[in-house]
Every structure is written in structure tokens, then in C-alpha cells.
Amino acid sequence: MKLTLRIWRQHHRTAKGEMVDYHLDDVSEHMSFLEMLDVLNEKLLAEGKDAIAFDHDCREGICGACSLVINGKPHGGFPNTTTCQVHMRHFNDGDVVTVEPWRANAFPVLKDLVVDRTAFDRVMHSGGFVSVNTGGTPDANAIPIAKNEADIAMDAAACIGCGACVAACKNASAMLFVSAKIGQFRHLPQGKVEQLDRAKRLVAQMDAEGFGACTNTYDCEGACPKSISATFIAEMNRDFLKGNLCEP
Amino acid sequence: MKLDAKVPSGPIAQSWDSHRFEMKLVNPANKRKFSVIVVGSGLAGASASASMAELGYEVDCFCFSDSPRRAHSIAAQGGINAAKTYPNDGDSVWRLFYDTVKGGDFRSREANVYRLAQVSNHIIDQCVAQGVPFAREYGGLLANRSFGGAQVSRTFYARGQTGQQLLLGAYSALCRQIGVGKVKMHPRAEMLDLVVVNGQARGIIVRNLVSGRLERYAANAVVLATGGYSNVFYLSTNAKACNVTAAYRAYKRGAGFANPCYTQIHPTCIPQSGDYQSKLTLMSESLRNDGRVWVPKNQADCGKAPGSIAENDRDYYLERKYPSFGNLAPRDISSRSAKEVCDEGRGIGPSGYGVYLDFSEAIGRLGQNVIQERYGNLFEMYERITGDDPYQTPMRIYPAPHYTMGGLWVDYNLMSTIEGLHVIGEANFSDHGANRLGASALMQGLADGYFVLPYTIGHYFASQKQTPVTIENAAFDNVEKETTERIRKLLSIGGNRTPDSFHRELGRIMWNQCGMARNEKGLRAALQQIPALREEFWKNLRVPGCGEDFNIALEHAGRVADFLEFAEVMCHDALERNESCGGHFREEYQTDDGEALRNDDEYCYSSVWEYQGVGNTPALHKESLTFDNVKLAVRSYK
Structure with missing residues (x-):
């Protein structure tokens, strides 16, 4: 053609x-x-x-x-x-x-068509991890995790960090990306320890990078090549709010 | 070149423990005085950078992508092995060790493989603690499956995205260390040369891919975690930017290159569709758990719709030839069998180079929903690429270059023949011998990065006195000058051909003469064709633009230039090894029924090549291999 x-x-x-x-x-x-x-x-x-x-x-x-x-x-x-x-x-x-x-x-x-997405990396540096060092971890089967919870964590973890959610959003918001990382960890016992603090830190860095706010139009979800659900945004908002109320 | 593998003495089951005790330690307060350069940020590079930074070393990590999370480890689909024995099916560290040595066709170093099997269990613990969402059973415990070449279920997985999840785990550990300032990350930076001072690796020259400017970095040690060289074939399952440059530059500076002819051709990839094809896509080997591989018995049926070919007229050739392993026969054997039936003229699809992978029996037995749960994302991916629905019609697959077992030679401490230059992950040659088993690459990358290098590099620092070296050192001036000159040359040829056209032509030579099957005549022909192509490259290449700029053609040209030299080393290695073993199949050396014929009397060694100048035959050194724990035997999967 x-x-x-x-x-x-x-x-x-x-x-x-x-x-x-x-x-x-x-x-x-x-x-x-x-x-x-x-x-x-x-x-x-x-x-x-x-x-x-x-x-x-x-x-x-x-x-x-x-x-x-x-x-x-x-x-x-x-x-x-x-x-x-x-x-x-x-x-x-x-x-x-x-x-x-x-x-x-x-x-x-x-x-040309190449953009600098290191803002995503900096969001991750601010708390997109479970704070464990190499070694000294318990046996992998020491903590059973319900299959449905592990599956939700996996749904969130499927994010490939491409940035389509930001590109699709009229506000250039990164809420879907950030909430996917928060969502993965909040559904696993390993990530629960830092759950609220993590939400506060990631949101603060997200704002500092100049991403826009979310106005719930869900273009991000529609554009996501990995079907990340906007439900994770709601969960992130909950953690962020709770984190600021409980541990301001 | 002296090859001292530094394998600890004593019983193999204790060797790593006793070695760890014997190694010298660096005082915690002194660790911050040592700096390490890590090139590459995949599983091996990211896990090593994070672990060394946690210990207190100062780390600079480099990757050519825009983010460490893009490294090609991410594309691994199937899983990661460990000897956890959760399914109670008779697995053990010893069995994983045994399977890996046998699977590698007795061409790996026993002590390294044993250590790999030993630390495999820690890797799973580590990943779970990081929040890697492995697949689980309803009781909440981890799920396992069996995977290519193993008769136990020891493979842990996360849907079809195990590599991605493990890489994101290592990346998250790396991010944590970047956040606290212990790792300085340099994305979009490509290592173009190694700086050796007084015989020790002390720095690198890097090209900033955005500004195009060269930069110098000095450290107490350099770690290469730069992956494999399958893209020497042009068409492979590797990501487009994967290349041999960092490893090859180190080779030119004195690091021995081991077993470059050991390349793995993965049996289940989507066949090529046209001349414009830019890469090949892997379909996870896990599909062979439920898919049956076949071609028509009769050539006349090859053009027909698969559904119209009667059961009796189908040749399930893996089940026929290898009844005990069937469709799960190891990768080298499955790939070669596919080539065999296609060479007989029984291949399917437009090119005649394809075989069917058929799920109809499994769908009938288990139901479509079970198959969908197991392989849904892979089926979708297949349909997206080919336009065919694999629930309705069998997949078409064909082997493609996928992994390279060869790499820079390293001792038991993962140090190359250049003092201070450590090599980890796919970039080194260790552990897999002549053939890698499925779900073992992720295991090795993370074993090296999390659990081996962080110990052994401390021993290196504690064992010798270093003089301070800064980037003002004359060695940096010289290497940077050479790099600048090379870039100037690439830009000034002003010929008629693009870097890609040379790369494709080289790929064809390598696939035809040094691919799934090799013979003396073809290899000798390739050793004529490659230098001729290289000569044309340096006369007829055209790279527009300038060096101090974002210049994708220049990036590619530099990588192709190194492939054009490296390919020759590969062919020399394949020619020298007058036997068939694992991924190296020499047509002259096969049994009457077409199986690989090893020659343990003459070739039970790793070939380590030393650079002797462009176009000159490199010098061969041998590390002889001894098998004290696994008896040398013919590898049979019948």
C-alpha cells in the first residue's frame, strides 16, 4: 500500500x-x-x-x-x-x-519522537520499592498470600512504564503509572509495612515532576497497553489520604 | 594469557561455603572508599549494583536505554529455576546441578554450576521479599511448573512475564539505592571502550547518546553486565539494541573470549514473514507443556490447511524420536529436529521454514478456559503478530537465535583475564556450557548479581593495593583519542550503504554458515566472506550527521563494526571445535541417527580466545574441564 x-x-x-x-x-x-x-x-x-x-x-x-x-x-x-x-x-x-x-x-x-521519561524513574527512586537488602530474607513460602490478592498485585505489576497514560491524559497526569506501583505492593504483605508512607512519597515526587492532576476521565486506562485498571488510582488516593490523616 | 579458574579444592558441596570463608573482607567503614562501574542494568547489572551499594560501595551504573527497566532481561517469559523442591517431586540442589551440567552437554565448569544451583533458592526468597508477584496456588503458596528439559517442577513464574517481574524487582532495589545516592545512574550512555591502567581495569569511555559527547569514568573495578551477542545473526529474539560492543572492546583490551560458537537457537519463535523483518518474536517454551509439535508426513500435504490433514498423516516427530521427553526435549535438540524436517521439505507456511505447535488436543482435554489461563497473553501476542487465532488453528513456529552461552572468560570469582574486570550474567561464559536449559538465564543473572559478585569483588579490593587513578590519567587520554578517531572514521567514509544493510548481510552469512548446523566448508567460506564484507563496510558505509549529536545511525554503525570483527572469532571457534556439543552442531560429527557426537578425549575444554589484531587468527588457550561429580555420559533424551 x-x-x-x-x-x-x-x-x-x-x-x-x-x-x-x-x-x-x-x-x-x-x-x-x-x-x-x-x-x-x-x-x-x-x-x-x-x-x-x-x-x-x-x-x-x-x-x-x-x-x-x-x-x-x-x-x-x-x-x-x-x-x-x-x-x-x-x-x-x-x-x-x-x-x-x-x-x-x-x-x-x-x-524527533524520542522523549525524556526519566521523571518516571525519579518517582520510583522516591519509594517505588520494598525496603529490603539482599540476603537474610525468610523462606519464600513463609508467608502464604491468597491467590486472588497475588493476582491483583500481578495485574498492577504488569505496567511497562511506557507513559501512554500520561500521553493520553488531557492533564498529563501520571496517576495510573504511580498507582500501579503502589497497587502492586499494597496487595502483598511484603509491601504493606510501608504502604501509606510509600503513597505519600510517590505522590509528592509525581507532583514535583510537573505531572498534572487526575480528573477521572480514564483516558489513561483506555490507552494502557497492559489494561491497568483505574481502580488502582482510587486505592492510591485512599492510601494518600489515610497517610496524611494518620501520619501527617 | 594465564587461565587460573581459582576453583576451590575440597568436596563440591562445600566449596562455595569454604571459599566465602577464605575470601578477604573489606571493613564496613572502608567500603565507601571503593568505587565500581557497572555497565548494563538488566537482571545481572541491576541486582549487582543494588547489592554492592547496599554493602557500602560507591556504584556508577550505565545503560544505553532511557531507563534501566528496559533491559532485555525483561523479555524472558517462561520462568526461573530453583531447587526449592516445594512440589515434593524428588528435586534437590544436586539434581539441579546435575541437570544443568548434563543439559550443558558437559562443557561447563562443575564448581560454578554447583554454586548456581545452591544460591538458586536464595533468589526466590529475595524476589518474594521484594514484592515480585510470582504465581500462587489457592492455598497461598508458590506455584511451580516443569519447563524444557527438566523432569521435575522447579520453575517459578509470573504469568508469561517472569523476566519483567524479576527485572522490576531488581530495578526497584536499584531505585532504592539511587534514591539514597549510593548508585549514580547514567541512562542513554553507551560504553565504547575499556581503560586499563597498569594491567587493571580502571575505567570506561562512554558516549552520551543524547549529546553525542564522550565522557570518562574511573573506578577501582569495572563490571560488565552487557548481555549476549545473538544479534550477530541480525534476526534474533534479542532486543534491537543488544550488541557485543562492550564485551568485544574488553576482548580487544586483553580479556579472553570463551566459547563464542556456543549459541542457543530457541525452538519456538514466530517464523520470518518478509525481507523487512526487523527481529523475531519468541513464543515461550512453556507452550510445549501443552502444545504438540508436528509436520505433515508427506510433502504433498505441506500446503494444505492443517485441520484437513488426517491424524495418521501427521508426524509428531519429537514424540516419535524422543519418547521419554517428547515435546519437552531440550532446546538444541528440538531446534535441530525442526530444521531437519524442514530441510526434508516437510516444513509448513509460506517460506517452508515452519512447523506446527498444536493445542487442539490440550484444549479438548482441559478446556479452552484452562489453556487461556495458562497462555492467554502468549496466544494474544501470536494473534496480534500473525493475524491467526491459535485456539482455532495451530501456531506456526521456527527456531531463532535467542541466547549465547559463550562470553568473556571468568574465573570462579567472576573476574576476566584482565584484573579488576568482572563479567556477570549472559555476558560471561560460565555455567551453561554448550547449551542452556530453560528458566536458567534469569537464575544465573540474579545469582551472579545478588549472591556471587558482591562477595568476590570485596575479596578483590581487599587482596591488592591500588594506586589512585583519575580520569586525567594518560591512559584515558589515549583511549578517548582512539574512540574519537573511530567515530570520525565512521562518519567520514561517505559511501552508499547503510549500517543496517551491512548488519543484515552479516546476519545472513552467520545464520547460513555458523547457525543451527555448521560444517568445515561453510565456516571456511564465512571466514572469507566476513573480512570481505568488513572491508566493504569501511569503504562504502554512509552515516549522515555528526558525532556530537543524537545520531541513531552512528550508534548502529559502531555496533555493526564490532560485530563484523567478532563474527570472525565465532567462526574460528566453531571451526576449531571438531565435535558436536549442545548448541554447536558440526554436521561432520554426528551419530548414525543424527544426534550430536561429542569428543571428550580431545575437546573436553573451554576455548578461550586472545585478540591478535583485526583479521588475524586469535590465539587459542584452553581451560580443561574435569568432571569429578557428574560422570561424562552421552546426553540422551530418548
Whole structure:
């Protein structure tokens, strides 16, 4: 199929960006979206032009590196799908496809479609862990954990940290990401000890990074490639509130 | 090059304990005076960085991704082994040790493998304490399953995302240490060379991938946790950015490279669909617990819809050839069998290079909901990529490069032949011999990082006196100058071909001549083709843009340049080893029924290669292997 690609180009963090049109004539429906961009980049490089920078790595939907807004939707808006798993069979001959980076103040563009997501890492540094050192831990079966609780923890832990929730949110809120980490630990006995303190610390760092507030429209949940539920946001709010009331 | 494995004497079951006692300690108050550079932040790198920082060492950790959480360990699906024996099925540390030595086709170092089996149990305890959500039974205890090549259920898992959950566990421990300032994290930073001062690894040269500028870092020791080199084949299940550069640069600075020809081809991957293909996707081996592998008995049936081929006309070749292991036969054997039936012309799918993995029997026996619970996310992933629904029609699979058992040679303390340069995880050569068993890579990465290196590196610091070295040292000037010159050269060729086109061509040479099956003629041909391609690379490469910039083509070009040299070492190794063992199958050396034929009299050693200049045959050193505890035997899964 033939496609027109309208892609955000921005040379560096403070440069002015713009949408640039590219044409591809021979796109196979079996290609992945990123393979289609590879083909475009090969063409650009052969012409001596600068390749389009985009983040990607595992191309299996698990590392969370890929991060494109395709036709206005993070990861293209396909259910439970990251950009790297979008295939061209979902597009038609003659389509104009827009490709943009995540848009959020807390995720500045580094080049073209690559954004800086280290704000997520800094949120994690502030308390996204159980405070145990290596060694000296009890036998793994010492504390039984009800299967349904362990399953909820796993649902939350499935977050790949891609940032689609932030990109989808009109407020660029990171509540879904932060609440997923809090949610994983609050459903496990190992994480309960620091439950309230963790919520306070992560929320404080989230605010410091410049992410917006949540107004309960749940675009984050819809955009999440791993189906993280917005219920975790409610649980996080509960922990945050309780933490501030009980241990201000 | 001197190879002293430093294996402790005495009975193997006590060797790690007695070694830990004999190793020197660093006083707690003095630990902060020692700094460590860790390159890589996957399971091995993140767990080592966190554990060393907890002990008090000053750690600088580097990764080329935007966050340590992206490392390719994350993609491991199936699980992690441990000898917990929770299912009461006769497992033990000794059995895990035995299975790993046998699975490695008797080409690993016994003492290392025993230690790995020993610490495996601590890993599970550690991960659970960190909040890793392993699968559980209704009674609240941990669930186990059996996994490729094992007859006991010793594999712990977290849905199909075990690697992700273990990596996030190690990442959370790392985050905690970054938060308290004991680890300084450097994302989007690629190590381009090693700095050796007075024979000791004392620093690295790094390219900041955003600014493009070179940076220098000095420390008391350097740890490489930089993963494997499957991307030498271009198409592999590895993430796109995985590369051999850090390990290869260390090799060029004097570190021995061991057994580079031991590469693992994973039997269950989605077949290639076209020339634009950028990578191959693994479908977890756990699928073989319930899926049955088959191809048509008759070539004439290959183009037909699988449902229309009668039961009698199907060849369940793994069940036929290996009745006791059946569809769970180890990876090397399953992969080779798939190649065999496809070479006979009985492969399926558009390319003819595919076999069926069929769940209809299991769905009939257990119901679709059980299969969905076990493998739902994998089935979805398969459908997303291929457009086929595996509940209705069998999956199509074919082997693909997946893991590399070879790597930088290390002694029992995980130190390479360069003093102070430690190598952990997939980047080293230890533990898996010529073939790795399923669910053992996660185990090894975390064993090295959590429970081995943090002890042994202290012994290194306490055992010798170091002179202070800063980044002003002349050695840093020289290495940075060489790196700058290399980048300038890559940018100034001004030819006609892209880095990717060279990488693809190299991948084809390696897959055809040094892939699932090798022979002398093909390897000799590859040793002609690779230098010719390398020569063309340095004459006809085109990398637009400049060095001090965010330049993805330049990043790729640097990695391809190293693959183009490294591939030759791999072929030399494969050519020198006149036997078949594990992932290394030499067609000249097979039994009458097509099984690998080992030659223990002549090849019971690890081959360690020493750099002799680009294009020159590297020098071979041998670490002979002794098997005092597991009797050398033909590896049979019949």
C-alpha cells in the first residue's frame, strides 16, 4: 500500500519542531509499524538525510520503550497493544498517518519522537520499592498470600512504564503509572509495612515532576497497553489520604 | 594469557561455603572508599549494583536505554529455576546441578554450576521479599511448573512475564539505592571502550547518546553486565539494541573470549514473514507443556490447511524420536529436529521454514478456559503478530537465535583475564556450557548479581593495593583519542550503504554458515566472506550527521563494526571445535541417527580466545574441564 506519513521532526530539546510529510510506496500489510518506519529510515539514510529518531527495543510489547502517538492516539489506540505490536494490516492504501511523540511537560522531547521519561524513574527512586537488602530474607513460602490478592498485585505489576497514560491524559497526569506501583505492593504483605508512607512519597515526587492532576476521565486506562485498571488510582488516593490523616 | 579458574579444592558441596570463608573482607567503614562501574542494568547489572551499594560501595551504573527497566532481561517469559523442591517431586540442589551440567552437554565448569544451583533458592526468597508477584496456588503458596528439559517442577513464574517481574524487582532495589545516592545512574550512555591502567581495569569511555559527547569514568573495578551477542545473526529474539560492543572492546583490551560458537537457537519463535523483518518474536517454551509439535508426513500435504490433514498423516516427530521427553526435549535438540524436517521439505507456511505447535488436543482435554489461563497473553501476542487465532488453528513456529552461552572468560570469582574486570550474567561464559536449559538465564543473572559478585569483588579490593587513578590519567587520554578517531572514521567514509544493510548481510552469512548446523566448508567460506564484507563496510558505509549529536545511525554503525570483527572469532571457534556439543552442531560429527557426537578425549575444554589484531587468527588457550561429580555420559533424551 501507499502511505503518507506526517511525522514530528525536532532536532533537539529546545529546537522548534514541525510536522514533515514523507511518502512510502511499498508498504506490506505484514510489516509492523516500526518496521515501516525502519524502511523509511533506510530510505532517508540512503539519501544522506538524518534518520527519524524513535525509542524502541524489544519489539515484543514488554520493554515499554516504544512511545508514538499514531493518528492522535498513544500506541495507535488498538486494545492492549504497544506501538511495536501494531501491524500495517490495520491501515489502508492512501492513508495519511500522523506520528507524534508523547506530549507532556514532564516528558520533554529529546529528538524527533524520542522523549525524556526519566521523571518516571525519579518517582520510583522516591519509594517505588520494598525496603529490603539482599540476603537474610525468610523462606519464600513463609508467608502464604491468597491467590486472588497475588493476582491483583500481578495485574498492577504488569505496567511497562511506557507513559501512554500520561500521553493520553488531557492533564498529563501520571496517576495510573504511580498507582500501579503502589497497587502492586499494597496487595502483598511484603509491601504493606510501608504502604501509606510509600503513597505519600510517590505522590509528592509525581507532583514535583510537573505531572498534572487526575480528573477521572480514564483516558489513561483506555490507552494502557497492559489494561491497568483505574481502580488502582482510587486505592492510591485512599492510601494518600489515610497517610496524611494518620501520619501527617 | 594465564587461565587460573581459582576453583576451590575440597568436596563440591562445600566449596562455595569454604571459599566465602577464605575470601578477604573489606571493613564496613572502608567500603565507601571503593568505587565500581557497572555497565548494563538488566537482571545481572541491576541486582549487582543494588547489592554492592547496599554493602557500602560507591556504584556508577550505565545503560544505553532511557531507563534501566528496559533491559532485555525483561523479555524472558517462561520462568526461573530453583531447587526449592516445594512440589515434593524428588528435586534437590544436586539434581539441579546435575541437570544443568548434563543439559550443558558437559562443557561447563562443575564448581560454578554447583554454586548456581545452591544460591538458586536464595533468589526466590529475595524476589518474594521484594514484592515480585510470582504465581500462587489457592492455598497461598508458590506455584511451580516443569519447563524444557527438566523432569521435575522447579520453575517459578509470573504469568508469561517472569523476566519483567524479576527485572522490576531488581530495578526497584536499584531505585532504592539511587534514591539514597549510593548508585549514580547514567541512562542513554553507551560504553565504547575499556581503560586499563597498569594491567587493571580502571575505567570506561562512554558516549552520551543524547549529546553525542564522550565522557570518562574511573573506578577501582569495572563490571560488565552487557548481555549476549545473538544479534550477530541480525534476526534474533534479542532486543534491537543488544550488541557485543562492550564485551568485544574488553576482548580487544586483553580479556579472553570463551566459547563464542556456543549459541542457543530457541525452538519456538514466530517464523520470518518478509525481507523487512526487523527481529523475531519468541513464543515461550512453556507452550510445549501443552502444545504438540508436528509436520505433515508427506510433502504433498505441506500446503494444505492443517485441520484437513488426517491424524495418521501427521508426524509428531519429537514424540516419535524422543519418547521419554517428547515435546519437552531440550532446546538444541528440538531446534535441530525442526530444521531437519524442514530441510526434508516437510516444513509448513509460506517460506517452508515452519512447523506446527498444536493445542487442539490440550484444549479438548482441559478446556479452552484452562489453556487461556495458562497462555492467554502468549496466544494474544501470536494473534496480534500473525493475524491467526491459535485456539482455532495451530501456531506456526521456527527456531531463532535467542541466547549465547559463550562470553568473556571468568574465573570462579567472576573476574576476566584482565584484573579488576568482572563479567556477570549472559555476558560471561560460565555455567551453561554448550547449551542452556530453560528458566536458567534469569537464575544465573540474579545469582551472579545478588549472591556471587558482591562477595568476590570485596575479596578483590581487599587482596591488592591500588594506586589512585583519575580520569586525567594518560591512559584515558589515549583511549578517548582512539574512540574519537573511530567515530570520525565512521562518519567520514561517505559511501552508499547503510549500517543496517551491512548488519543484515552479516546476519545472513552467520545464520547460513555458523547457525543451527555448521560444517568445515561453510565456516571456511564465512571466514572469507566476513573480512570481505568488513572491508566493504569501511569503504562504502554512509552515516549522515555528526558525532556530537543524537545520531541513531552512528550508534548502529559502531555496533555493526564490532560485530563484523567478532563474527570472525565465532567462526574460528566453531571451526576449531571438531565435535558436536549442545548448541554447536558440526554436521561432520554426528551419530548414525543424527544426534550430536561429542569428543571428550580431545575437546573436553573451554576455548578461550586472545585478540591478535583485526583479521588475524586469535590465539587459542584452553581451560580443561574435569568432571569429578557428574560422570561424562552421552546426553540422551530418548
